[in-house]
Amino acid sequence: MTGGEAFGAPGIPPTWASSDKDFVTTSLGTARVWASIGHGNVNEIYWPSTGRPEIRDFGFYLIGGGHWVDLKRVCNYTLSKPEPYLPLLTVTHTGDDYRLTLEVLPDPHRDVLLVRYDLEGPYKLGIIAAPHLGESGYDNDAWVDGGLLYASIPARAVCIGADAPMEDQSVGFVGASDGWQDLNAHNRFTYGFTSATGGNIAMSAALSAPKGVIALGIAPHPTGARTLAMSSLAQGYDTVRERFLAGWEAWGSKLSLPAPEADLAEEALTTATVLRTHEDRMFPGAVVASMSTPWGNSTNTLGGYHLVWPRDATLAAFALLAANQVEDARRMLAHMIGVQQPDGHWTQNYFPDGVPFWTGIQLDEAAFPVMLAAKLRELGQPDLPGTTEMVRRAIAFIAKAGPQSDQDRWEENPGISAFTIPVLIAALVAAAPWLDEATRGYALDLADDWNERIEEWCYVTGTPMAEKLGVDGYYVRIAPPEMDGGVTGTLMLRNRNGETIRACALVALDFSYIVRLGLRSATDPKIKDTIKVVDEVLKVDTPSGPVYRRYNEDGYGEHDDGSPYDGNGVGRAWPLLVGERGHLALQAGEDPLLYLKTMRNCASPGGLLPEQVWDAAPIPERHLYPGRPSGSAMPLVWSHAEFLKLLIARQAGRPVELLEAVAKRYGGSVPKAKYTRWRNEVPVPSLCQGRALIIEDREPFTLHLGWDGWQDVADVPAQELPFGLWGVAIEPERYAGRKELNFTRRYTEGWEGKNHTVEIAATEEQRTLTHVSDGAAAAKA
Incomplete structure (x- = not known):
């Protein structure tokens, strides 16, 4: 078949790529392209901001001798980069009769992704790109023109070209007339369709030369996308590569991180780079939670995790601040000032431009930006313009709305959270320099009152669990609203078909911030008892080390058979919680090295830390292995921030979030409020x-x-x-x-x-x- 419109419109329903990723990369120039790599392929490309994935995947295939090789299914490859802080990834696929080397290079000055390839063996390199332009991916148009591949919707367009002729070009509808279906049916590209209009589309071609460079340009219209792709090729790969490395070298050379062991040192540099990679350039200072969609290959969810959560973003800022990247943290605070709501809170999450996605209220997200401003001030940094107004609005919102939050940090339940309440108290104390005498006095006394009552709200004794585990009591995950019985009431498990559980039976590591922020000592008997309960109830021993679940009876994770989370499931173990447990160990005078090693062991081959790891018997057909990344988000910025903070805290002897003003006021004691x-x-x-x-x-x-x-x-x-x-x-x-x-x-x-x-x-x-x-x-x- 040659020419004409492809058959099978509009194609199968589109999904995002798998969140099982190896790597993420971007330049530090003016360009606005981000790419992730998974299973040895480019599996998502974001443009013009980190909140907008526009290409689902860009895959590579070997074609020749009457058969073809799907490299992402063979999955036999290695990864390398010049330095851990230089995100220029080389992927080398090998087989009995081939070796393919790919280097993935975002152009620093153009919205273009370059891929240099070098193929040895009796094959031609085939490419298949699946655009997912716009919010749904259902209505894309694709065509072939002048030896180039194009796709577009209004205000978005992609052009793919190369420095050598592309052969057997075609466009088609996914699941019917796309390149993969062509290879599967004919062992080579045969279709040659020149247009596919209005659907879930894919573009394919074979490269005529065994070595070369492929360019994928993105712009608001097809002509602009072509101009960018062709001019990047004309600039010359080596020149673009040199500029890319120079930008990252200028940033990464400032890093001076602890290196207790070689693999931890490498992970630390990788982690700092991952955090920096997730910052937007169209909206500087905006840091999305992850350039991935959990279980993305089974859903077409618009938001995914490529949204800014104020909590995740400010914790990333604390990590970068600890790594001496002060300007990054200041930029992130400036962004927070810019997107604060008029009443003082921040929306639950939002696109990098500030447009809200979910609009729930989590009070900790109103407090963390205040703490970040206080940390910068503590380090001698001058206030950013607007800091005073931001802090005053945020504290007014906290003082008026607290201590009960509409949502906890897991975005599931209202009440008084053992995580949220210490964050609010710390913010009320830290805000003092920006408040006038009357509001300062009120805020400090309010902090003292709430601090006194943490145990009243969040601590239980004499429960069946306490008696079974031989402790007096423990801090619960959350106390439901008073109308629902408070700590002695029940709450709904949001990911378990509406099941309910007694609040006094629900434990989590959420209480760890009571210690981290200096409100209680790690050696307090109540804290030690809660640690004992958490270690017994939530810890899962895996080949990577001990990893912790969010809370007992959690439902956010794969089902027992390994099938993707679909609104219900079984909560799996989270590496970031290993970091929280490690901070508790540090503050109790222990060496948290074991916890750092465990987190590192959970990382992908490229050093990415996942949201969750599989914590049950292996299911090889679903690529699920104990202690290894599950289908949840990867990388998770929160996980990387927690790793880096713990590593630096181990050297410093104290958590980075522990503010001098809070430590001085409380120091583990509980003063009485007026x-x-x-x-x-x-x-x-x-x-x-x-x-x-x-x-x-x-x-x-x-x-x-x-x-x-x-x-x-x-x-x-x-x-x-x-x-x-x-x-x-x-x-x-x-x-x-x-x-x-x-x-x-x-x-x-x-x-x-x-x-x-x-x-x-x-x-x-x-x-x-x-x-x-x-x-x-x-x-x-």
Whole structure:
């Protein structure tokens, strides 16, 4: 068949590439192309930002002698690069009668990806590229013109050319008339279709010479894509290569990282480079969570992980800051200032240009940028313009919305998270230099109040799990909202078909930030008991070392048979949690080297750290092996950031996120707040004699109060507090000799319709014992 329109429109439904990747690369010039490599092929190309994959895959095949070789299925290749911090990847495929060497080179000055190839053996090199232009990949057009391959949609176009003639060119619909189907049916390219209009399309050709350079250009229109591809070839591969290496050498030469062992030293340099690679150039400072889509070859999800999560991005900034890449961290903070919402929070995630994707609110994501600003200031860096306004807005949002978050860090449940609450407290303390006297005093006392109550909200004793494991108690993953019973209530497992579990039975490493940020000591008995529980319940021994699951009964991961996560599954082990466990070990005076080695052992052949590793018996037909990357996101920026931070913390003797102001204020101790704050989300069941209470809300109200069964009734109008809050303070002398406070509230629109009681305890010990006893009884119920 030659010429004309391909058959089989519109093709099979498009998907993304597998997230089982070997490597990611980009230049540090002005160009806006990023590429990932997986199974020895280029498997995704992003343009014009890290949030937009435009090519699903760009694969290589050997054709000759009446048969063909699908290199990604043979999967017999090696990887190399000049230095760990120079992401110029060489892939060498070998077989009994062939050797193919590919070098993948993003042009620093043009939106072009170059691939230099050198083939030895009785074959021609075949290429098949599958564009996925736009948001769906369903409506792409492809054609052959002038010896070049083209694909486009409005405002996006691709052109593929080479420095030697391309033969047997064709375009077709995936699953029907594409190049792979042609090879599978005929053992060579035979179709020769010159157009494929409106569908999921692929482009194919054979290279006439055994050595050469292929260029893939991307632009808003086909002529521009051709111009870029042809001019990059005309510039000369060696010149482009030299410029690429010079850009990365200028950046990487600043790195001076710990090197306890050779493989860890290499991984550290690779990790820093991966973090830098994920920064956008169209929107500098934006760092996406991963240039991959979890289980991408089974889904056409638009967002994937190529979105900015403020948490992941700021943790990456902390890692780069620890690696002495200060300007990178400052750029990332500048981006955070630019995309902050008017009310002070950041959206759950967003494209690098700031357009929200998921719009949930995770309070830790409002706090981490404040901590980053504080860390830069602590290191003597001058404030960026806009820092003061950013911090004040963020702290106002935290103070008004907290301590309960609409979502926890795993984006699944509302409540008071053992991870989120210490991050909020640290931000409230760290913000002090940017606040005026009134707001500073309020923020610091609010931090002290929340710090005092961490155990009240997130710690349980006397549960069946505690008794079984021989501990007094432990920190839970999250306490559901008060209306759902708080720490003694139940919550839904979002990835397990809506199953529920008692909050007191759910544990996680989320509590580790209570120690990392200096709010509790790693040797505190409560912390040590929780570590014992986590090690027993969540640790999975693998050939890579001990790896940890997010929480018991998690459902985010492959099914037992290895099939992809599809909204339900079985939660697998996460290398980044090995880093969190390693930080706990470091702060307890142990050497975290074992944890660093385990993380390194989980990496791909190219040094990429995954989101999850397989933690069950091997399933070779699905390429699932214990302790090795699963089908989840890879690389995961969060994993790389955690590895680099732990490596540097091992040398420094303290976590990079531990801020001087927070360490000085708490230092493992728990100072008493001036006020204990009653809010709807965190009522105060009992108050110790001598402690001041303040009843707060987010709108004006009149407090209607009484004592000991509504005696001595009075009405007190709320006073305006900082950060848009309103409250009535009740000093100790006001309730001297009383046993309980009774109150309700009247708002502009009327009475709230509910009465509240606060018991007055004689001593703090009595109050604590009552709380613990009530909690243990509820936990056993």
